[in-house]
Amino acid sequence: MTAPLPPATTTPDSTRYDPTTLEAEIYALWLREKSFAADPSAPGEPYTIVIPPPNVTGALHLGHALDNTLQDILIRRARMQGKNALWVPGIDHAGIATQAVVEKQLKENENKTRHDVGREALVARIWEWKQQYGDRILMQLQRLGCSCDWDRTRFTLDEMCAKAVRETFFKLFRDGLIFRGKRLVNWDIHLQTSISDDELYDEAVKTSMWHIKYPIDGTDKHMVVATTRPETMLADTAVAVHPDDPRWNWAIGKFVKLPLTGRLIPIIGDPILVDMAFGSGAVKVTPAHDPNDYAVWQRQAGAIEIKNLMTPDGKVNAEDPSWAAYAGLRFNDARKKVVEDLIAGGFMTEEDIKPHEANVKFSDRSKTAIQPYLSDQWYVKMAPLAESAMQVVKDDMVKFFPARHAQQYLAWLGEKRDWPISRQLWWGHRIPVWSKTEPAAKHGISADQRISNIRHQSDPGDQSGDSAVYHPFGPTKGLETQSVTDDANKSVTTFRCVGNLEEPQRTALIASLELDGFVQDPDVLDTWFSSGLWPHSTLGWPEKTAELAKYYPTSVLVTGRDIITLWVARMVMTGIYNNADAAVLSESLSSAESLLTPAGAAAAVSDWQAAASKAVVNDGLPTSAQRDVAKRIGLPFNHVCIHPTILDGKGERMSKSKGNGVDPVEIIDTHGADAMRLTLATMATETQDVRMPVKKDAQGRNTSDKFELGRNFCTKLWNASRFILSSIDVAQNPLAKADAAVDDSKWTLADKWIVSRFNRTVAAADEAIATYRFDHYAKSVYDFFWNDLCNWHIESAKLSLRDENHAAQTAHVLTAMLDGTLRLLHPITPFITEAIWSKLNAARPNRPVWHGLPASVSPLLVKTPWPTAGKTFEDAEHVFPRLQEVIGTIRNVRNEYKVDASKVVTVSLAPPGDEAAQAVLANRELVERLALCKLNQVQPGLPQPVNSARGTMNGCDIYVENLVDPEAEKARTAKRCEELTKSIASMEQRLASPNYADKAPAHLVAQTRQQLEDAKTELAKLK
């Protein structure tokens, strides 16, 4: 065996594990050995995870540390199971956030705006920035110990992702699922871009409510409307009242004369917008500047006008002569002037301005107030995409852990809101559409035809003619065209989408388009458009790569619940859309209800269920037959694991701005990566949030006491390993013959017991991982190692290791337990286990085949097989705990009587029967050593020796002799009597209930009777 030993930077005698340099060396070793490299041509069932790409803008925080630790646990464990495991790392370009950061820098350092430097220069600067910060994130992931295949690191803006984006956009465009629409968007006047609902936050702002009188034309009456944004009244196009409102319904159909502008605008009835019970019952309608009013405009279908008041940078425009007096004013200034003029004109008095607190929407990126703004945007039509994405979750082919998170996913998709994908930014995937606007007459397209039928045009380089044939894989060639007619301007705009052509055809095609007067859309795509393709774009789609064939669908997606809708849902939609077999896809996607044909979906579900019922081994993962089904319909993953959000001690989300965030690297520096990982794993419960009380350490760094759990554990593991390694070393312990055959008939009780416990722990770990209960996994291994192995078996072994009849076998058992513990722990604490593994290999290079442990031992733990649960010894599992209880009781008496810690006491026992007596006698040295006593008499029914203190455990009376302390004994007896009396009363009451015996299970009733009897016997003895 040629075990590449990590350099021994931690001195062998150090009692503290020092992770600082060891971790770096071990990580370098893994990289050198290419331990994380995945090969699609290698054997082994695939197991794939794609990282949720962190935003390039931010350093990682503890939330990322948790997310990536869990993924690493899954990948490392799968790798040990012999699967062909791939973890794809990468980073998200995070459009708005990144551009905003660099623009801010530009402003601060050079006092320039993006317009001063220009598009190309700004993008170049962002790339520089990206290089620096992206590398920092990758370094952080490596410090965490992440076993990603770094050669496959992707960036959502790299060429591989760009191809996938162009291909997807083109397909959507061709299939009629991308369209151009004038919509009310959330406009960020600072960044001058639209942003999605998800990039907003609400904040309560103290403002006013203005009440304005609108004179009703042709009468002497007026209506009062209330508004929190008086400046928008300039662009009002109607006033709405409830049709059933007796105060106002007579006015429907009349007009009001809009103050300051002199325009006549209609009074309309709208039962949805207007709440009769609220205010005056009359509502001003400004369709271009309020989402609800915009909805009214849509409902009224042409009956009212829509007027845009704002310029992209937040000023009053000059588009309508009626508000010319205000043109050029910023909205804030316009508000002041409008209010002054309204008061001056008698439409309002000071008393009509009331204090009001309103929720205002702010841009998460620029922290400025959002303006609803009418603008031209590209949209993805969601209905068929969303429907198919809902189907696969309802049918359990995509499963959430915990299951309740599916609700949020389904609720959001159920709204099927069209997805605005264009962003007025420079940093991102440029929209691959070129447009040209010409007078309508030239085209002869009827004015009511909003979007023309889609024409297919052939690729100039393609000699085969019309190439608009659907290819589920492979590049889609050519050009697609949509035309949009503008009724008002009597013009037609032609939009041409350029497909994902190979170079130089693509450049040539673009050049010919531009020669023809077409101009590329200046906008870029929403970041989620590219990250939504992540599971297949990173594997090389649309090329038919070996990676895509082997590793797609991925196995599980691990993420937090905040991006279930933003990201998870979109990956499912685009996954199906881009990867499903052509045979199961609907034909006319723009009009279909779902991407999948009803027959295709039904067949998939039934095949899925059939495959599930045939599964023999249930490790929680889909069977290979199920993967085939998933592949057929293009699912990006079968499982979605949602882990808790980490909050600070006050229950607040960690964030940079609040200053309560914890940098994982600071924890790694102070506690070690393994310690952090173990602590995080124990926190990964099924709950929504976990709290991490944060405090400052001496250097002013944020830290938390919670990580001491992990650090202490690593120290314990280090020290226990030192002990085991020296105990099994024949040079130090000649009795520990390494070449002795394994013979479990020569094992001590403790040996049998610990092997049983180990095998149960393996089963518990498997079960926990299959259900993504990382806390249970970590806890069960922690408890096994610390409580069972260290506190009991090692202490027992100190006896048998010196006994030539047992030493060789106990050394075998200890070797196996260390071996097995390292394997079980490796996914959680990879560094320290790898370090100890090399020492174990050096100490015992050829280890015997073992109950539960695979024979195969690799030089590196990272590639060593995962254990399978093996033999248990029922008898030992029954007897050993009884001895633990006896020992515990003796220790308790010693402590209560304040017996000197080093004094050997004399103990007599009255076990409940001969069998129990035999068990004690057979292991008397064990009891004597662990309880520091000398056993005198062991005999059922033994009367209490004089001057002895008494304890009872499960019917076994334990007498510690020569302890004379009447007060202590009296107190103990009184306390015990009280306990017994209470429990006797409770049991008698239970048994007295006539229904108990009838309805409770027989074994429980019998058990209660037995306990009652035991308690009465003991009580009688005490009195």
Place this chain on the structure above:
RNA sequence: GGGCGAUUAGCUCAGUUGGCUAGAGCGUUGGUAUCACACACCAAAGGUCACAGGUUCGAGCCCUGUAUCGCCCACCA
């Protein structure tokens, strides 16, 4: 307003199809430099399982309601 989650020891959290005296880590108290480990070991104290009803032989767990906290969605003229 709708949805989700939480409420268990001083703190952070487990608690399986309802079933024996509700557990862990940290902290607290007492003891221990014993030859793996004081980041340890040995023991102890500490809980009206948020509150009120209900179902059940039996409720931390199931049902109804209430309170408090957190998150998501919608609305706020």
